[in-house]
Amino acid sequence: MSGEPGSERVIAGRYRLLSPLGEGGMGTVWLARDEVLYREVAVKEVRAPSGLATSEIERMYARLEREAWAAARVSNRNVVTVYDVATDGGRPWIVMEVVRGLSLADQLDAEGPLSPQRAAHIGAEVLSALRAAHEAGVLHRDVKPANVLLSNDGRVVLTDFGIATVEGSSALTMTGELIGSPEFLAPERALGRTPGPESDLWSLGVMLYAAVEGNSPFRQNTPLSTLRAIVDEELPPPRRAGPLTPVIEGLLRKDPAERLSAEQAEHDLRIIGAGGTLSAETLQAGPYPPTIAAPFPQYPPTPAPTAATRPVPPP
Incomplete structure (x- = not known):
């Protein structure tokens, strides 16, 4: 476990863990303080089960990151607001609003x-x-x-x-x-x-x-x-x-x-x-009409071409 209550570990040099808000089989959500913006945030930590293969741990961390940007692209008052994805100790930590x-x-x-x-x-x-x-x-x-x-x-x-x-x-x-x-x-x-x-x-x-x-x-x-x-x-x-x-x-x-x-x-x-x-x-009521439009951009998005790689239009 990365930090006990009162130890106040700082994640990514910015988010000071204060106390657990909730805990489950896969990890802990911490109450933390953003030392840059001076506000309380919730930080989600995922702990890999002991004995898990490296490939499985990597998939877990990838899924955690996906949680962050999946939620971040949804703008709605009924969806938890994601502020940041910090990296510390080689793994991602999701920084979110605190919902009391x-x-x-x-x-x-x-x-x-x-x-x-x-x-x-x-x-x-x-x-x-x-x-x-x-x-x-x-x-x-x-x-x-x-x-x-x-x-x-x-x-x-x-x-x-x-x-x-x-x-x-x-x-x-x-x-x-x-x-x-x-x-x-x-x-x-x-x-x-x-x-x-x-x-x-x-x-x-x-x-x-x-x-x-x-x-x-x-x-x-x-x-x-x-x-x-x-x-x-x-x-x-x-x-x-x-x-x-x-x-x-x-x-x-x-x-x-x-x-x-x-x-x-x-x-x-x-x-x-x-x-x-x-x-x-x-x-x-009638049947369910599909609501997902297509196509959607891939994530992470493809970088825009640089000056060195941007094609030159024909004269």
Whole structure:
């Protein structure tokens, strides 16, 4: 572990680590002070598991960097702001804004299921973040309660783009590798097919179901049985979703082409979040229109030609 509370290690000669904000199996998020701009920041550290091959460590660090620039290219108040990617000790550290509050997962653990109205409000804010990401060519691929932060000032923030995919970038996962939380994976991803924006919408639907019902709809005893249930089992009817039921069912259609559109889903969630109900016309929603435009530039971008290499136009 690179620094204990109180040791105040300085990263990249600039970011002084103060205390842990959160810790998981893959690393720690630190509260830190930017010694140049004199402000508090959050710094994400990833620790490679012991015994991991060098090639795997390099892929982990590459994925961490990708989290930073995937999030940085999305401009939306519901997406965590990335300030910098610092290099220290031969590995990257992501420097982000500090979001003070709880994750949705912590909120559910502490207080139990949410009301449909509260869940709809949170879902609409997350969907706003996803729509902005999709328009920027970014798929999140791991939408779940643990990655949704509920700020003390009422802001809802989608974070952890560490396994996001970006149009135009090379894949950082090996063939057959499953990335993401199994119970939130869309059927097409469970089957190994290429995901699209609608795969994030499925994950949002599972998150909404879990938020109001207290459990995710397809979770089983093992990851494999969970994936089989996602592909083969019918959606257990929501019992506490109330007006949110048609939105959840629309997002959790097995065929991605038949899922509720992002625009329609956000519209419906805003209505429910404000205490309204859906009209008969709303319940006739059409399929999901793709929202990722093409082509997107590769990252890192190709450098502009220099004077020495720039072609000279013919006379």
